[in-house]
Amino acid sequence: MQQPVLEVRGLRKEFPGVLALDGIDFRLFPGEVHALMGENGAGKSTLIKVLTGVHPADGGQVTMAGRPLRITGPLQAQQAGISTVYQEVNLCPNLSVAENLFIGREPRRRGLIHWSELRRRAEASVAELDLDIDVTARLDSFSIAIQQLVAIARAVDVEAKVLVLDEPTSSLDRDEVVQLFTVMRRLRERGVAILFVSHFLDQVYEICDRMTILRNGRLEGEYLTRDLSHVQLVSRMIGSELADLKSLAAESHRETAAPEYRSPFLVAEKLGRRGAIEPYDLTVRPGEVVGLAGLLGSGRTEAARLLFGADQADSGTVRVNGHATALRGPRAAIGHGIAFCSENRKAEGLVGELTVRENIVLALQASRGWLRPLSRTAQDDFALRWIRALDIRPGDPEAPVRNLSGGNQQKVLLARWLITDPKLLILDEPTRGIDIGAKAEIQKLVAGLAEKGMSVLFISAELEEVLRLSHKIGVLRDHRVVAQLANDGSLTPEHLMETIASGARR
Amino acid sequence: MTKHRLFWPAAVLVAMLLANLLFTPNFFAVHTKEGHLYGSLIDILHFGAPLILVSLGMTLVIATGGIDLSVGSTVAIAGALACLYISEASDPGSVSTVLVAVALALAVALVLGAVNGLLVSRIGVQPIVATLILMVAGRGVAQLITDGQIITVTSDPYRLIGGGYWLTVPFSVLLAGAMVGLTLLLTRSTALGLLLESVGGNPVASRLVGIRAHRLTTLVYVASAVCAAVAGLMISSNVSAADGNNAGLWIELDAILAVVIGGTSLNGGRFSIGGTVLGALVIQTLSTTIYTIGIPPETTLVFKAAVVITVCLIQSPQFRAKATRRRTTAPGGQQPKPASADSKVSA
Numbered sequence: 001m002q003q004p005v006l007e008v009r010g011l012r013k014e015f016p017g018v019l020a021l022d023g024i025d026f027r028l029f030p031g032e033v034h035a036l037m038g039e040n041g042a043g044k045s046t047l048i049k050v051l052t053g054v055h056p057a058d059g060g061q062v063t064m065a066g067r068p069l070r071i072t073g074p075l076q077a078q079q080a081g082i083s084t085v086y087q088e089v090n091l092c093p094n095l096s097v098a099e100n101l102f103i104g105r106e107p108r109r110r111g112l113i114h115w116s117e118l119r120r121r122a123e124a125s126v127a128e129l130d131l132d133i134d135v136t137a138r139l140d141s142f143s144i145a146i147q148q149l150v151a152i153a154r155a156v157d158v159e160a161k162v163l164v165l166d167e168p169t170s171s172l173d174r175d176e177v178v179q180l181f182t183v184m185r186r187l188r189e190r191g192v193a194i195l196f197v198s199h200f201l202d203q204v205y206e207i208c209d210r211m212t213i214l215r216n217g218r219l220e221g222e223y224l225t226r227d228l229s230h231v232q233l234v235s236r237m238i239g240s241e242l243a244d245l246k247s248l249a250a251e252s253h254r255e256t257a258a259p260e261y262r263s264p265f266l267v268a269e270k271l272g273r274r275g276a277i278e279p280y281d282l283t284v285r286p287g288e289v290v291g292l293a294g295l296l297g298s299g300r301t302e303a304a305r306l307l308f309g310a311d312q313a314d315s316g317t318v319r320v321n322g323h324a325t326a327l328r329g330p331r332a333a334i335g336h337g338i339a340f341c342s343e344n345r346k347a348e349g350l351v352g353e354l355t356v357r358e359n360i361v362l363a364l365q366a367s368r369g370w371l372r373p374l375s376r377t378a379q380d381d382f383a384l385r386w387i388r389a390l391d392i393r394p395g396d397p398e399a400p401v402r403n404l405s406g407g408n409q410q411k412v413l414l415a416r417w418l419i420t421d422p423k424l425l426i427l428d429e430p431t432r433g434i435d436i437g438a439k440a441e442i443q444k445l446v447a448g449l450a451e452k453g454m455s456v457l458f459i460s461a462e463l464e465e466v467l468r469l470s471h472k473i474g475v476l477r478d479h480r481v482v483a484q485l486a487n488d489g490s491l492t493p494e495h496l497m498e499t500i501a502s503g504a505r506r
Numbered sequence: 507m508t509k510h511r512l513f514w515p516a517a518v519l520v521a522m523l524l525a526n527l528l529f530t531p532n533f534f535a536v537h538t539k540e541g542h543l544y545g546s547l548i549d550i551l552h553f554g555a556p557l558i559l560v561s562l563g564m565t566l567v568i569a570t571g572g573i574d575l576s577v578g579s580t581v582a583i584a585g586a587l588a589c590l591y592i593s594e595a596s597d598p599g600s601v602s603t604v605l606v607a608v609a610l611a612l613a614v615a616l617v618l619g620a621v622n623g624l625l626v627s628r629i630g631v632q633p634i635v636a637t638l639i640l641m642v643a644g645r646g647v648a649q650l651i652t653d654g655q656i657i658t659v660t661s662d663p664y665r666l667i668g669g670g671y672w673l674t675v676p677f678s679v680l681l682a683g684a685m686v687g688l689t690l691l692l693t694r695s696t697a698l699g700l701l702l703e704s705v706g707g708n709p710v711a712s713r714l715v716g717i718r719a720h721r722l723t724t725l726v727y728v729a730s731a732v733c734a735a736v737a738g739l740m741i742s743s744n745v746s747a748a749d750g751n752n753a754g755l756w757i758e759l760d761a762i763l764a765v766v767i768g769g770t771s772l773n774g775g776r777f778s779i780g781g782t783v784l785g786a787l788v789i790q791t792l793s794t795t796i797y798t799i800g801i802p803p804e805t806t807l808v809f810k811a812a813v814v815i816t817v818c819l820i821q822s823p824q825f826r827a828k829a830t831r832r833r834t835t836a837p838g839g840q841q842p843k844p845a846s847a848d849s850k851v852s853a
Binding site: 308310329330331334335340342347348349350351352353354358361362363365366367368369370371372373374416 | 697715
């Protein structure tokens, strides 16, 4: 067998109180797509961060093409040929696409930046990914998906021998994923070794040749993808038997009909906002879970933001409990008992430098006003109760929330809104980028809340998830609600997909 | 212990005071003369009081991710207005005249602060630009009030604010202490501190949890202007004169420095009132040191700059980690000892 391009032996990494990586062995061969699998907290991100020079290792060896490599920093890792695209796009949103692609290595002529050359090369670089965009436009004028592809274009362009893709597909829609995979296959043929991290098992099976599974900071094993079934993979990741999984799935499956008999909590009529979402009607009853399905960028988030007053509607009316109301801002919506967990946890949800406790009490404290502070005892009670109820890890209420993993951050956001006891909880992609275990927990929680009478607006790109939880599903396409389907048990993901694809009206 | 947020500002202050002991053996001596406390330490508190006040307001502004460059001009305007009113009053020595003058200065500060706040929060002007307007224009306004001259006043009640004593302690120190206490009470015994830190840490998220960020932002600029106005009263009262050109000149820069030395990030978010007070004292001690050890006037600025840079470096966890790492990796050394993972957190 050929020599691995990157080999790791006995890698160890310790954070205060946590042994994040414990004796990890890992090999990556040229011209393969290799999946790194594991639940949240298994050590995937830490391993990647060590390989890319973000964290120094505490022990073990790394060899690159047979030669020992000491990774001292991100720049040095990049020079050694290890390029990375992180889950959260980290480019400069205020610069143009072309500038982002060549930042730090701009083509120069007589010491000055050669702008026309830069532009030409940027165009070639995005064309490589079949991307048809204006490279002189600001990066933040494009969707997150395009920004992600730009990040990949940048990583690929620096003559990488190893390309690390950390959750690259979590914000891409199906077409974009296909596009990405085409690019990945092309790079594989060129001999690039790709390390791929994703929570979408189907994608892993579609694109990956081999996989390494981590569990609790230890190596579980290395397998050829074709030798391992879905079920075997999942049970190795979570280290439990198949039967447990099945019962979990059965438990969270819903067949109850929509509680039609109750008078609606919220009725939106012809609610719309130019350029964001065309006018739509929506009725949400107490105890009802309304799903919003559609591709990324189809207007799901935009529709939800109008109901929370995060954006102002320019047409239509909203009635809450039968009373017409103008949702002039989030504060007004919160006053009506509406809560909103944004899909963009980092930018629109958490205050990273504040502690878990402070993040949890923030919404409740804001609605009480600054003159009626929650006592420290009350805050601790809330924090500890919800850390336990949602199994937030680490369980330290005084840990800065930015140190938590994605799934745990999502739980903190949920806790924040749940202590305000909302009537309608809007969840925008609450399970994106989090592991199977946490996903099932959140789904179970949503089902339980609805049974207790809370209304939930559940937005997700995963059709199975929407089907499993919702009584009623609104389907969006091109910023328009194209159908509202009752989930009476006969609906299948294929149905939904067809509706999305055809854009059929009711 | 070094993990505590106030450790480094306090250590720097103590080191600076001890350094003075080398040049001035009786530096720590405090004695009473005619019922008043005297001594270098008292001087530092007394002359540092206006800076503490200005820094106090600045801390709140910086916590929300803003900055207030206009405080120096507000200092000048407040002092000029009060002195003008007193000097033209029929009875400059009466308490009521002084109270009216103080109220007048504070009222104008409220307006100036509200203008800053509304520019930033409602109109969305960047804080540095919004307050730059008043920084430049305000200095001109102060000069208009004083007509370009120095207005002198003779008023015992007014003199008390910045130059008088109460219970053997300089009144300005008591006043600054009271305002620091009040601010601590307002921010830490209510939810104001948490909400400010949230707005500074993530304005978008703060809006989405229903915090009235606009109102809070306006409020901190008003608070900053009021603090600056009180500082302006102190400064003019201490010399019984208002100087529109020079009162509070560049104090905004010292105040920003005090906040940073105190451990509050210019990016906003977490703030420390205690740290700011220590920071202001560090700067005042430095100024006092320059006089007492007799640094030639032409080199004071260079000396000050060198000390400030050193202080900032000592306080940077990244710098300390680098310095210690270099020492532990002697030639042939193993893998460098990694910087403790929480060093970033405590920054």
